Amino acid sequence: MQEYRTKVRLSGRWFVLLMGLIWLTGCNAGKVNYRNGRYHSARDMARIKAAERGRGRGRTSTVKTKTKTAAGSTKMISRRPGARPVAANVSAPIAEVIETARSYQGVPYKYGGTTRLGMDCSGLLYESFAAINVSIPRSSNEQAVWGEPVKPQNLRPGDLVFFGASPGSGTITHVGMVTAASAESVQFIHASSSLGVIENALETDYYLSRFIKAVRPRL
Numbered sequence: 001m002q003e004y005r006t007k008v009r010l011s012g013r014w015f016v017l018l019m020g021l022i023w024l025t026g027c028n029a030g031k032v033n034y035r036n037g038r039y040h041s042a043r044d045m046a047r048i049k050a051a052e053r054g055r056g057r058g059r060t061s062t063v064k065t066k067t068k069t070a071a072g073s074t075k076m077i078s079r080r081p082g083a084r085p086v087a088a089n090v091s092a093p094i095a096e097v098i099e100t101a102r103s104y105q106g107v108p109y110k111y112g113g114t115t116r117l118g119m120d121c122s123g124l125l126y127e128s129f130a131a132i133n134v135s136i137p138r139s140s141n142e143q144a145v146w147g148e149p150v151k152p153q154n155l156r157p158g159d160l161v162f163f164g165a166s167p168g169s170g171t172i173t174h175v176g177m178v179t180a181a182s183a184e185s186v187q188f189i190h191a192s193s194s195l196g197v198i199e200n201a202l203e204t205d206y207y208l209s210r211f212i213k214a215v216r217p218r219l
Helices: 002-032 042-058 092-102 121-130 205-210
Strands: 063-068 074-079 160-164 172-181 186-192 196-201 211-216
Touching: 092 121, 092 172, 092 186, 121 172, 121 186, 160 205, 172 211, 205 211
Parallel strands: none
Antiparallel strands: 063 074, 160 172, 160 211, 172 186, 186 196
């Protein structure tokens, strides 16, 4: 009888220890799979971590430099070392303008905006050309006559491209600047009303159908 009670007592202790281990394991699993205020399955956590690793690979540091604006004041320009380089045959002033415009990538769209808190399409170009002490017109309609007309097949980095609000429209409502041009593709940077400052391909149906004209800036 005494031996039976001892076995029961020992079995009870092992049961408590076993339950404690299970509880601790459950707590740790909860911590591992708990993210942003909610619990995720192991499969979901694997996807989340893979996405985080992908974002980490694409992240680049920024380097801030000073430049003079057209008004003579000094401002800081954020440059991203990992950004796509400007073609070697592009003039130094135009390369500076393109790099300045690219430093605004990701800035949200804001009508009338000219800062990193918000930027509109013509404001992006106005601020970018200010980096080389060139003052250009503020509105897209005025910018459309600030330069010589260029045929689409002759576009090169630094040229300004203008668009309408709908396919076939002849009224200019949007402007961007060519950042890269080749026989295969023309890339331009602009402040999209839905995506903010971003680079896109001119040859896509959306932009080709709204394209109105292009000009080469007077420098």
